[in-house]
Amino acid sequence: MALDHGWWLLLPKPIRRFPADLAAVVVLTVLTALAVFLPGLRETPLRILFGLPFVLFVPGYAFVAALFPEQGRSPTSDEEVVDGEQGIDAIERVALAFGMSIAIVPLLGLVLNFTPWGIRLVPIILSVSGFTIGAVVVAAFRRWELPAEERFSVPYREWIATGRTEILQPDDRTDAMLNVVLALSIVLALGSVGFAVASPQDGEQFSEFYLLTEDDDGELVADNYPEEFVQGESESVIIGIENQEHETVDYTVVVQLERVEGEGNETSVTEREELDRISTTLGHGETWQEEYSVSPTMTGEGLRLTFLLYDGEVPAEPTRENAYRELHLWIDVE
Structure with missing residues (x-):
C-alpha cells in the first residue's frame, strides 16, 4: 500500500489536504478555459465536452459545497433533527448543483449585461470561472474547520473497490453476465455520445x-x-x-x-x-x-x-x- 501511494506523499501538504471533489472542479474549470481559448483546441469537440458540465453543473456544485461542507447523514429515531446539522445526501447535492447552476449562470449574464464588457464569450467564461473558484476556496476552508469525521467527501475509493469486486469477483455466473452487459451498455452509450459530439450534424451552410x-x-x-x-x-x-x-x-x-x-x-x-x-x-x-x-x-x-x-x-x-x-x-x- 505504501508503494501504491508513495507518489501522493511527494505532493505539498495543502494539495494533499485539498478535497478531491473540489480539486476536480478546479481541474474541469481550467480544462474548459483551455478548450475555449487555446488555438487548435477551440475548434474541437472538447469545447462542448468540457463546456456543458462547466455551465450546467460545476458552478452550482461549488456553491452547494460552500453552503453544505458537512457530511450528509440521516438522524436516528432517538435523535432530534436540528436545522443545518444533518446536511444533505449525495443525491440532494447533485440535484441542487444542477438547479443552482441553472440559476447562477443567467444571473452572472444579467450582471454582465449592465457592464461595458457585455454578454460575450470571454466575460462569461471569466465570470463563471471566477465565481466557481471563489466558491471552491470558501468550501475548502469551511470543510477544514469541521472535524474530519463530519466533513463531506466523495467515497470514490469505496466505489472503485466495490466496482473492482463486482467485476473481477462476481458471486455467480449470472452476475458475471450482467456485469458484461452493463459494461457493454456503458461503452455503447459513451461511444454514441462521443460520435454525436465529434460529428455534429451541420445545419444549412x-x-x-x-x-x-x-x-x-x-x-x-x-x-x-x-x-x-x-x-x-x-x-x-x-x-x-x-x-x-x-x-x-x-x-x-x-x-x-x-x-x-x-x-x-x-x-x-x-x-x-x-x-x-x-x-x-x-x-x-x-x-x-x-x-x-x-x-x-x-x-x-x-x-x-x-x-x-x-x-x-x-x-x-x-x-x-x-x-x-x-x-x-x-x-x-x-
Whole structure:
C-alpha cells in the first residue's frame, strides 16, 4: 500500500489536504478555459465536452459545497433533527448543483449585461470561472474547520473497490453476465455520445451578404441607399458579411461600376471599372461590417454599382456570373 501511494506523499501538504471533489472542479474549470481559448483546441469537440458540465453543473456544485461542507447523514429515531446539522445526501447535492447552476449562470449574464464588457464569450467564461473558484476556496476552508469525521467527501475509493469486486469477483455466473452487459451498455452509450459530439450534424451552410445605410438616428437600416453621385465626391454604404458555413472562410468583396445596355434580364455590360477589393477572414458565426466610401469616376445615368462576394480565390475577371454572392445599386453620376 505504501508503494501504491508513495507518489501522493511527494505532493505539498495543502494539495494533499485539498478535497478531491473540489480539486476536480478546479481541474474541469481550467480544462474548459483551455478548450475555449487555446488555438487548435477551440475548434474541437472538447469545447462542448468540457463546456456543458462547466455551465450546467460545476458552478452550482461549488456553491452547494460552500453552503453544505458537512457530511450528509440521516438522524436516528432517538435523535432530534436540528436545522443545518444533518446536511444533505449525495443525491440532494447533485440535484441542487444542477438547479443552482441553472440559476447562477443567467444571473452572472444579467450582471454582465449592465457592464461595458457585455454578454460575450470571454466575460462569461471569466465570470463563471471566477465565481466557481471563489466558491471552491470558501468550501475548502469551511470543510477544514469541521472535524474530519463530519466533513463531506466523495467515497470514490469505496466505489472503485466495490466496482473492482463486482467485476473481477462476481458471486455467480449470472452476475458475471450482467456485469458484461452493463459494461457493454456503458461503452455503447459513451461511444454514441462521443460520435454525436465529434460529428455534429451541420445545419444549412450559407454566407449572408448585405448592404446597409445609417439613418438620422444612427441606426443601421436596409434602406435609403445613395442614388445620386457627383464625380469626384463620395457617398457611404456599409458592407456586411455573416459566416454560417460551419468553417473559417476567406472572403473578398470586389466593388465594380458598370455601364450596361438593355432592360431586365437582357442586359450587357459595355464598360466595367473595378473600384476596390476588400478582404476579411471570418470563423463560423462571426459577422463583419465595414463602412465603405464609393467614389465613382465613370459618369452617366443608370450605372450599376456592383458588390461581388467571393469565398476563396477571386477569378481573373470577376463578374456577376462567377461570384458567390452579388449585390448592386442603380446610380446616376453627374
